[in-house]
Amino acid sequence: MNKFYITSSLPYTNAPAHIGHLLEFIQADVLTRYNRLLGNEVFFLTGTDEHGRKNVQAAEKKEKSPQEFVNEISAGFKELTKIAGISIDKFVRTTDQFNHWPAVHKIWKKLRDNGDLYKAEYEGLYCIGHEAFIKKSELKDGLCLEHQTEPEKIKEENYFFKLSKYKNQIEKLIQEDKIKILPVHRKNETLKLIKDSEDVSASRPKESISWGVPVPGDSGHIIYIWLEALISYLSGIGYADETEVFKKFWPPDIQIVGKDIMRFHTIIWPAMLLAAGLELPKSIYVHGFITVDGQKMSKTIGNVTDPFDLVKKYGVDPIRYYLLREISSYEDGDWSEKKFEARYNADLANNLGNLVSRVVALIEKFFNGSFSCSRRFVSKEIDEKVIDTWKKYNQSIDNFKLHIALENVFSLVGFANLYIDEHKPWAISGNPEKLNIVMTNLIVILLNVAWLLKPFLPETSSNIFEILGADKDGKSWEEKPFQVRPRILFPKI
């Protein structure tokens, strides 16, 4: 049994959860459940990233205190993990002063003692309209593009982290896949980004940002939120006290992140860990973004899709299925209700659901609803087909191609539908030997489909066992007869 530590990123709490957050949760959940199925000891961590000025501003708009505000948003994310069947072991909150902050301070001190933090003047252009520093590229004729005002030049003292000291080392680790970045185009992107990496700001003066973790021994400064938030992957498993959990699970086997925050995870984060003398994550999986009806999600357009509504309307597994199958694990994808319904009807209702109904009906009709399997009736052809499916499925998951893994499962479903047509069980009821072989093969395929689906569609998986009349996980399929319990698995929309 191996340990398996997986993290999703911590959503930022300035706005409620949308469908993109759900995508990442679900992807991580599949890998989590898959590894549990393999018998590994798994720890799945997520949480919420709650500091920084954006949260303060969002709270002000709602006329709430920052803590009050992030409490609510954070609770929403936690609730989302519950309704979507996300099997997390730990939900970290970065405002947790008892568990998170001590870990942050511990890392800070390590970096400081290592000589990797230094103070320097930071000079930037501050736009009153933005209430933020802006880039030269956001100026036109010396004026802020958006507000048509001249920005102020502001100088402030920051701590900086010596990222440059580690960049060569990290570049090599990534090239050699010691930190494996998938998909490969993200690895290449990172390698290019590393070359231009400079030291990064590690703190801001308290006057600029007060909502955050203070620098130990220098309370006039607040730790830059990115450095602090990344440490959640350590704090959440007990790094501060070097607990048994920490010793067992560190380092992460897989960290899942969105493409927008890739560089923080593939460059700054490994540099921090090197500086702190900690082991590095073994792999980082980068997923894309979801558009809605082909458009970027935005509040202005008003197409920000609420995952709670979707799950309520369609159920957890159909939504999980769409996000995992229709959207490539490697690329951007699109959500649309029309595409969802097409996918649902074609794959879940017509292919899988109908297949289950067919098999169950055959057992009812020709065996009075109770059928006993025996391994000796399983055809070689079926055996090979099933093994081949597992092989491709495992490979796809190992390469974070979850959509391909599901494609393979559904190709087995299609195979079973064809198998029924070709072997016409209804026409061979006079030949019990033949009929037994056909039915046993079908049951074996369905059991395997249910097992294959378990990490992806946990509810559906157990529903299939239940409809077939198998025991909880169908493992004793040769011992007990299947007492079928007919039910529509996925009603058509």
Added chain:
RNA sequence: CGCGGGGUGGAGCAGUAGUAGCUCGCCUGGCUCAUAACCAGGAGGUCGCGGGUGCAACUCCCGCCCCCGCAACCA
């Protein structure tokens, strides 16, 4: 000259050197166990444009056009 992704039959996508494939839709046929489902066959594409390399390019190289995303220490 910031970085990356993409441009493939009506729609949505996969593929990646050697007869162009999948899903949906459409047409025809089969089957009757099934959620009017399932199975087979068919129509429909000069694989963005222009060059180059190869016996052979959608697939490699160069240039161009068009879409999209990310980033520039805003977390």
